[in-house]
Amino acid sequence: MNEHRKQSIQGIGSIDRQTRRELILERLREAISSGQLEPGTHLAEIELSEALGVSRGTLREALRHLQQEGLIVGDARGRLTVRVVTAKEVREIFSVRAALESLAFAEVCAQPERDAALEAMRVALRTLEVTEGDYVAQLGADLAFHETLCLQSGNATLHQSWLSVSGLARAAVTAAGPETALHNMAIARHSPLLDYIATGDLAGGQAYLVAHMNDAADRIIATMAATEQQAQPPRAD
Structure with a gap:
């Protein structure tokens, strides 16, 4: 050499x-x-x-x-x-996320200038769009999108609290498998949040976030129940 x-x-x-x-x-x-x-x-x-x-x-x-x-x-x-996630844990995880992200949204809306926060969210949304269809990559981009909202709140304690449940959130999403997860991570389910930020619609944005989290939890729990049902041996006549 x-x-x-x-x-x-x-x-x-x-x-x-x-x-x-x-x-x-x-x-x-x-x-x-x-x-x-x-x-x-x-x-x-x-x-x-x-x-x-x-x-x-x-x-x-x-x-x-x-x-x-x-x-x-x-x-x-x-x-x-x-980790094996239970239906109860899924509901708890998404309830905590809804609370944290609703608070983050409120703090973003309270900012006199939201242009920087809105641009950061647009970048995160574009990343989610680029990864669409690639389950593992899109899961990372989906979590990054929601983390970006918390980061843009400027509340470091809130962000750390969100990070503390992000691993559990990943486990909960994974529990339902790719099909349900990809539906929950669709661009159309995330882009309206940017409109709420742009207009500063606090009530609308928070309601949307809560509904988004509740629906995601419902779908994951339903898929888990169906999978468990299919795994059970057939009953003898």
Whole structure:
């Protein structure tokens, strides 16, 4: 290897521990969101670290983060599994999101100038549109759209509160599978919110957000119930 090529390669820089953890986090989130790692799947450290090509220490850091997000859970023995979300939890998660995002909307509407917030929401909506049809990518864009609303409120505590339930929100959406999720994440279900921001229609926007969250929860719960019903063995005559 000549000196110039050697310097060029060295200049790229090694991937540090933090970057590796983030890459593993994203890979595992995608596997859970896509259903590759189904709810209830046991996450064996040795198998996962070998499959991902990382040390068990780096993997543990990523798994701890996913546990904090609520995507995975541990039992008394420390055995980690992909979270199984109940219908009650789905309703609670979307109720909390409705409350937080309604408050965020109110704080955005209270701003004397909303142009910057509106543009940020337009960018987030365009990203959602670009990813339409790609379930995993669109799920990320959908959550980013709603997070953008919270960010634009300027309320850091509200944003942190939203982040604390975002992992659970991902788990809830994933529980219903791609078909229901893609319907809930459709552009047409999100674009009206920008009109409410533009006009400063507080009551209309908050009502729309609550209805959006309630409808999403209803559809997810209905799909979960139907799936559970189909999984039951046929009754003997």
